[in-house]
Amino acid sequence: MxxxxxxxxxxxxxxxxxxxxxxxxxxxxxxxxxxxxxxxxxxxxxxxxxxxxxxxxxxxxxxxxxxxxxxxxxxxxxxxxxxxxxxxxxxxxxxxxxxMITTASVAARETGARRAGVLGSRPALKLYREYLAAQGMGMVTLEPDRQAIFMDLIDKIKRGDKSREVRAGVAALTADLAAGGAETVIAGCTEVPLVFEAGATRLPFIDASxxxxxxxxxxxxxxxxxxx
Missing domain, CATH: 3.40.50.1860 (Rossmann fold)
Incomplete structure (x- = not known):
């Protein structure tokens, strides 16, 4: 049933x-x-x-x-x-x-990555750090100024803004995570997949949703x- x-x-x-x-x-x-x-x-x-x-x-x-x-x-x-x-x-x-955090963390481990970059709010990042550690993985996050930009972009997406500027902004932040040593990227905010474009990163991309x-x-x- x-x-x-x-x-x-x-x-x-x-x-x-x-x-x-x-x-x-x-x-x-x-x-x-x-x-x-x-x-x-x-x-x-x-x-x-x-x-x-x-x-x-x-x-x-x-x-x-x-x-x-x-x-x-x-x-x-x-x-x-x-x-x-x-x-x-x-x-x-x-x-x-x-x-959701568990399923995304397991999916990240299954890519073979050792470090996952996560785009998410601070409370979500705290959870992901714990859950990824349980999978034997490290986590890469944005620098504070870039995290502030990320949250501003999320507010724009929530208001319905899916413009080229917003999409480019999310792609740039994903590139920051890759530059910081991430081997896979988790969309740890459900607004991210609304604007994420295929090909925006060379890394495996985990859509938590x-x-x-x-x-x-x-x-x-x-x-x-x-x-x-």
């Missing part, structure tokens, strides 16, 4: 839609009934993760509980930074969580075990 997937989304909305499109595209289906039933909460009202005065955790926990009440049997979060609250989300819902979608398909179809 196919499991029902619950998705915590809206951070941001376009990235969630991108994740759902990948989920659909990666599902082996001969007819529409073969696709995975998915219950999605696209909630752009989740408090800003960059604001130290607000607490997104309780909102995410409430969303997870509502998805469980609606029938979800396993959860995914279509946002890297929100995984800061992964334990709270799992406890509040009682459901297993397919972890895509690796999560692929894992969700495997788990929901019974091709991979439920996460513990």
């Amino acid at each position: 196919t499991l029902i997937l619950g998705v915590l989304g809206g951070m941001g909305p376009a990235a969630t839609i991108d994740f759902l499109a990948k989920l659909q595209a990666l599902t082996p289906a001969d007819r529409e009934q073969d696709h995975i039933r998915t219950i999605v909460d696209i909630n752009p009202q989740v408090p800003d993760f960059s604001d130290p005065l607000v607490k997104p955790g309780p909102v995410l926990a409430e969303m997870a509980g509502a998805l469980q009440g609606a029938g979800a049997q396993v959860l995914a979060i279509a946002c890297n930074t929100a995984h800061t609250y992964a334990d709270l989300i799992s406890r509040s819902s009682g459901l297993p969580l397919i972890d 895509e690796t999560l979608a692929r894992r969700c398909v495997a788990v929901c179809l019974g091709l991979a075990p439920l996460p513990v």
